[in-house]
Amino acid sequence: MSAIRVRSLTKSYGGQLAVNDLDLDVEAGSLYGFLGPNGAGKTTTIRMVLGLVFPSSGEVELLGEPLRQGAAALERFGALIEEPGFWPYLSGKRNLECYARAGGSADDRRARLARIDEVLEIAGLEHAGKKRVKAYSQGMRQRLGIALAILGDPEVLVLDEPTNGLDPQGMRSVRTLLRTLADGGTTVFVSSHLLSEVDLMCDRVGVLAHGRLVAQGTPAELRSKSERVTIEVNDVAGARRLLGEISGLHPVGTPNLEAAHGPGAGRLSVRTSDGLGAGAINRALVAGGIEVSALIPEHDSLEDVFMELVQGEDEAL
Amino acid sequence: MLFRVELIKALFRWRTWALAVVLGGIPIILVISLVLSSQPTPSGDDAPPFYALILRSGFFTPLATLAVLQVFLLPLSASLLSADAVAGEASLGTLRYLLARPVGRRRLLLSKYGSAVTLVTALVLWVTVVGIVAGGLVYGLGPLPTLSGATLSPLGALWRIVVAALYISSGMAGLAAIGVFVSTLTVSAPGATVVTIGVAIVSQIVDSLSALRIVHPYLLTHYWLAFVDLFRVPVSWSAMTDGLVLHLAYAVVFMVAGVGVFQRKDVLA
Missing domain, CATH: 3.30.70.100 (Alpha-Beta Plaits)
Structure with missing residues (x-):
């Protein structure tokens, strides 16, 4: 089954095509790299997949279900979309708690708090959880964004440029984390304009240029393609x-x-x-x-x- | 759940407390100025009629406070709290993460509206309580003379003041719906706030121009001062009933419009 299946997806903003007749299949369990220069339409595609932007035409299916507003399938997704977004006046921990509760995850408070501690530790923020996000560095905010993405223990992770603003060591730990999650069965769909990054960690790569998919395959296939x-x-x-x-x-x-x-x-x-x-x-x-x-x-x-x-x-x- | 999250977030914002301090300071300033001036505030044509009687009972302090705040500071608070709904989250970058949880767009907007109305009502009740305490400490909470000549017992005055506060809150709820609606149209929370408070001010100006009397009954602010009728004996409910219906109509129309806009909107922020 495809975790994300996109068919003839098109989006135009005032006559300008951002995404043009795009077909995309992200197999469940794979680590898929979505590659393209800035402005290629990666973010627009990701926003359509998450139901934030409505396609001009075409379809999106998530885990076999057609995407509608507030679709239940999205509950099994985790996302980092461009910059992380947090309430600066709340601590990192409380930010995660607000998101967890807003999503309506009905599990009891103790389980929720335990999960928050867990993801903070995974993100390397166990000592910064009580600090207000206002006082976070950009790298810390990015890591909190990743903690939020994995908070709900998602089946599918959608990450838009997750290593933005991280130092080389941080980038490496994100790559390792994504690889570990993918090996554990999580589907990871990650966009990047950094080839080396995608080359290092992805099972499959799709290359987007001017809103179109110009190539798709394993990194080795793409390389041998030419x-x-x-x-x-x-x-x-x-x-x-x-x-x-x-x-x-x-x-x-x-x-x-x-x-x-x-x-x-x-x-x-x-x-x-x-x-x-x-x-x-x-x-x-x-x-x-x-x-x-x-x-x-x-x-x-x-x-x-x-x-x-x-x-x-x-x-x- | 989202409603409770909104309240928690508000409690952790210094802005909420700043509003509470500023608004709560008004009745205190009022009492101090009354004590300092031996003469009651001169009452012009525009001033609410209780000014003239203000010294006779501590119950006048909350009422005078509410009448003063209703012109600008309460609409400002309602605008600040409601215009944040979509625009504020959009500018923080939190909107996309809330929607991707997923939180349904209608539910998001209704929770935001509910929390804005709850907070503004809490602020109205807060200034009322501060007013009663401040006025009571200085002048005592004795019987309250009314416009119709009868005198209300302290208990009778108290429930009328609470009803007046809730009635004023209903007007703010109408304005908050406009704020939420405007908020769906922009990513700038300050912009949405200015537009919303602008609506309240323009509405009051138009309401004061007698040549435009034909539109007066449809202006959001037209019945805002109708709570004065609570202090007649017997209470005259007709203007307040019209006001409640009008406030409710504003709330419904603008929330329906807001949900309609928001559900079709591409979230790019």
């Missing part, structure tokens, strides 16, 4: 023409003729997909009568893939 091979041949123009005709091979970049060992010779960078690799390039070139003096497979970082996907989308517009 491997690069640098070739050194005696006829760059010929190689370019030949490889360009094969689907799954995409000569990219300007041929580097400075490394030439003869007229027309040089280096060319080729992006491969559909499972094709250096071998396929070699076979095609040799069959075409082109001499190959070097084949260098280069594994792109997820960052390169991401930049390419997002830029490709920029050019398409």
Whole structure:
């Protein structure tokens, strides 16, 4: 079952498309990274999933139930949406208590307080619980936000940029926490503009650009989706023409003729997909009568893939 | 549950206590000024009629206080407490977390309204009590002379004062509904407060212009001073009944409108 299932979701603000015909499936139990540059529509999507913003069209299903206002399925969700939001004049502990009671969780006071102490400890705030939020640092507020998200022991966690404002150590402890929760069966849907973060912890990644999902898969799949091979041949123009005709091979970049060992010779960078690799390039070139003096497979970082996907989308517009 | 959370939050805000101190100070200031001046406050045409008799009983202090506060400070309190409903939570960033709990939007708005009305009623009763204590200490709680010439026993005066306080609160409840409604339209709590208090002031100004008499019966503030009728013998209820109906109508209309707006609104804050 999908924890979050989104179909042809569209949202426009005064004619400006923030999210454009988006399909998304977040499998229950997975740690899903929702990646995209700022302004790609991540936050709008998350707000639609949580029922804060109403879609212009399209559907959202949470744990198999269609989302309606105040949907019961949301009770099984926990969320951190952009900045954490707290009443500054209340202590961290009392803030959590107000949220717990506002949600109407009917469990008895003792269980509720015990759970609050528990999440404060998980968030590393056990000594700051009595302090007013007014006096919290940004990192402490962020950690209290995470404590709030996991307060109701949710089945699904939706986190928008959860490591914002944290120092590297804090970021690491958040990543570890999310991984632990996901391993324990919690579905985690986390948005980020930090690739390294998503690469390090997620099972699946969706890349959003200009309100559209431009790629989806495991980090490894995304990386392999676009491997690069640098070739050194005696006829760059010929190689370019030949490889360009094969689907799954995409000569990219300007041929580097400075490394030439003869007229027309040089280096060319080729992006491969559909499972094709250096071998396929070699076979095609040799069959075409082109001499190959070097084949260098280069594994792109997820960052390169991401930049390419997002830029490709920029050019398409 | 949300209603109780709202009250707890209010108790931890210094603003709530500041309001209580400022409002509670008014009857004390009034008594002090009465003691200092040997003459009763001169009563102009606009001043409530009890000013002239004010020295004769400690029960006049709470009534004079309520009449003074009803013009501005109580509407201001009602505006502050109600205009926070959505706009205040939106500007703190807490609104999205409440809605994602999930708290139903209608329930959120009704709880906010309920807590605002409860708090403003508590403030009205608080100044009434301070007024009775302050007036009682200085002038004693003897029988109360009335406008119709009869004199009320202390007990008779007491229940009338409590009813007057509750009637005034009903007017504030009408205003609070406007505050909650305005609050759904903006993310600026100060802006919503200013608009709401503005409505109360404009309504009082229009109510004083006799050329606009045709709209007077529909103005929220038109019957606010009708509690004076409690101090006639026998009590004349008709204006207060009209007032209650009008206050209730304002409350219903603006809460229905507020819920309608809020349920369709994208929460971006």
